[in-house]
Amino acid sequence: MNYTLNQLQIFLKVAQSQSITKAAEELHLTQPAVSIQLKNFQSHFDIPLTEAIGRKIYITDFGKEIAEAAAAIIEQAYAINHKTAAFRGELTGKLKIAVVSTGKYVMPYFLADFLRQNPAVELVMDVTNKREVIRSLEANEVDFSLVSVLPPKLAIEKLDLLNNKLYLVGHTARQFHGQTPAAIFRELPLIFREAGSGTRQTMTEFLDRNEIPHIKKMELTSNEAVKQALIAEMGYSIMPLIGLKNELFNNDLQIIPVKGLPITTMWSLIWMKGKKHSPVAAAYLAHLEAKKDEIASDKFGWYDGY
Incomplete structure (x- = not known):
């Protein structure tokens, strides 16, 4: 068999994520590249490694055993690299x-x-x-x-x-001048992160601590999703400044001045x-x-x- 270590790594990542899309993202490859390597790897075996039902990919029982073997082989390959580096006196x-x-x-x-x-x-x-x-x-x-x-x-x-600074952020289509926090939050649809998020916790504590009434518009599970919703003018959110550099520089989003913000952690x-x-x-x-x-x-x- 002439499969490569790269093919083993790709198949293992597909098996772990059960998704070509997620595997491609984690490996920093394109989806077609992952699909081609998965197909090439499968060509070495007469028994199917995966099974596609609808748009979802499943790992067969045989595929699960091959994934376990792949994980062991990859671990040994890393061990060889570590031993070589250690022999040279490098940190490994x-x-x-x-x-x-x-x-x-x-x-x-x-x-x-x-x-x-x-x-x-x-x-x-x-x-x-x-x-x-x-x-x-x-x-x-x-x-x-x-x-x-x-x-x-x-x-x-x-x-x-x-420092981590959180501001009220929204689209640049509307300007805000002198409104109180209560007035702003009463009329703005707010977008929240999911329960368990540190940003969600900080935002909720700020609203509760200041007894600010607010409209809960929606709940999204990543800051990237929240940003895109804000750019699409779907609402407003209290967000960490750290992830907004490009959107602020490009004037896609604005920081809305509110007394008590930024929250600094x-x-x-x-x-x-x-x-x-x-x-x-x-x-x-x-x-x-x-x-x-x-x-x-x-x-x-x-x-x-x-």
Whole structure:
């Protein structure tokens, strides 16, 4: 059989996500490229690996066994690479981080230099909602988590990276001058993130704390979805500034002045108190402690203008 390690990786990702679209997104490939490699991989076997019903793909029992074998082979391949790098005296191993969804606008900038300096380090980063981020931290599945709202009942240590500022945001078609928060929120349809989102929690606490009546228009499960809804003039939302750079610069969205905003929290890298870090995790933490202020100034200088 002449299948490649790349084909094994693609099939494993398809099996894990049960979606060619999601596999393509996670592998940073096009859907046609994933489909072609999946077809080429299937050509090595007489028994079907997948089954398509309607628009959904399912993994057959045989496919599940091949996926398990693929995972073991890929793990061994990584082990070989790690051993080779370690023999050369390079830092090697996995760095595992769970990031709340809006954190995808923050975390890459605090990772890039470290990964360039340590090419043998393998990054495993899960971008999900706050609830799942905290669960994976408690379960010791990750080295670190990036959050903007600290978990109140968890014994953690933290390293603060960057201020997180949340504003009321909407389309530029309408201008606002001098209205009170109560007046604005009474007439504006508000778009919320889903339950379990840190942004949702912060937004709801602000409304409740100020006893502001509001219209709940809809609930969406990602900041990207909220942004597109705002651009389409479907409503307004309280959103983190960090993900709005292009939309503000292009005049697609505006910040609506409201007393009591912005809400300011902190993007913090957190880990369980007393956790014994791996050499890779310890090296990364040392890198951040030395470079975080420089990274924040260099990559987020635009942030101070708001």
